[in-house]
Amino acid sequence: MKNVIVIGVSGGSASGKTTVANRIKEEYKDSVELLSHDFYYLPHDDLPISERVKLNYDHPNAFDTGKLINDIKQLKQLNAIERPVYSYTEHTRLAETVKVNPAKVIIVEGFMIFENTELRELMDIKIFVDTDADERLMRRIIRDVNERGRTLESVITQYANTVKPMHELFVEPYKKYADIIIPRGGMNDIAIDLLIHRIKAILAED
Numbered sequence: 001m002k003n004v005i006v007i008g009v010s011g012g013s014a015s016g017k018t019t020v021a022n023r024i025k026e027e028y029k030d031s032v033e034l035l036s037h038d039f040y041y042l043p044h045d046d047l048p049i050s051e052r053v054k055l056n057y058d059h060p061n062a063f064d065t066g067k068l069i070n071d072i073k074q075l076k077q078l079n080a081i082e083r084p085v086y087s088y089t090e091h092t093r094l095a096e097t098v099k100v101n102p103a104k105v106i107i108v109e110g111f112m113i114f115e116n117t118e119l120r121e122l123m124d125i126k127i128f129v130d131t132d133a134d135e136r137l138m139r140r141i142i143r144d145v146n147e148r149g150r151t152l153e154s155v156i157t158q159y160a161n162t163v164k165p166m167h168e169l170f171v172e173p174y175k176k177y178a179d180i181i182i183p184r185g186g187m188n189d190i191a192i193d194l195l196i197h198r199i200k201a202i203l204a205e206d
């Protein structure tokens with residue numbers, strides 16, 4: 001393995017970033033490792049859950065982005081890392097960590113990953129998954145109620161108070177840094193096929 005390739009996948013909440021990243025991973029299995037910016041949410045064990053639910057999770061200060069940057073640099077130097085594990089239902093970091101081995105392709109996924117210049121500059125290919133806000137809100141309601149322990153009312157309140165305004169400040173303006181914009185999200189087969197071919201060419205160069 002000569003050079004490690006870092007692919008950034010950004011896009012609004014519930015746009016389909018994880019779906020796109022997983023489809024690439026399925027194709028290349030052990031040649032690809034996934035890191036989510038969300039793994040690096042700061043822990044809030046000092047606060048009771050009743051306070052944790054009220055925090056703004058859509059602001060750059062909610063993340064330990066420095067640790068993510070450091071972990072990517074380690075993987076680029078072919079060193080394994082221990083990444084944090086985050087619980088959306090508990091709104092905090094769990095005690096365990098997960099070992100991530102170096103791989104030829106590292107996919108970094110997160111709604112705010114293009115906002116940080118140092119993080120952005122570590123990426124060789126930048127992808128923005130562009131899905132309409134109403135579609136994203138519908139997907140988020142279904143996902144957060146079914147998988148993240150939320151009520152319909154709490155999803156809508158959080159969306160109006162923080163998710164939407166922070167998206168307009170920290171996500172949408174950074175779309176201009178993307179090399180590739182994928183409309184509609186994770187089921188855009190043509191866009192995903194093109195990406196998979198590009199990655200195949202990169203892997204063949206090594």
Ligand SMILES: Nc1ncnc2c1ncn2[C@@H]1O[C@H](COP(=O)(O)OP(=O)(O)O)[C@@H](O)[C@H]1O
Nearest residue numbers: 012013014015016017018019139143185186187
């Ligand atoms: N094209 C699609 N059509 C319908 N639902 C989708 C589509 N792509 C993703 N989803 C669903 O929307 C939710 C958010 O997708 P996900 O890939 O996790 O987005 P993100 O990582 O951007 O938050 C998930 O429940 C997923 O199953």
Ligand SMILES: O=c1ccn([C@@H]2O[C@H](COP(=O)(O)O)[C@@H](O)[C@H]2O)c(=O)[nH]1
Nearest residue numbers: 012013014041057058088091092111163
């Ligand atoms: O404790 C938390 C941490 C995050 N969130 C919300 O999650 C989304 C990001 O996840 P996506 O998979 O990109 O949708 C973010 O918008 C936060 O609001 C949370 O609710 N609680």
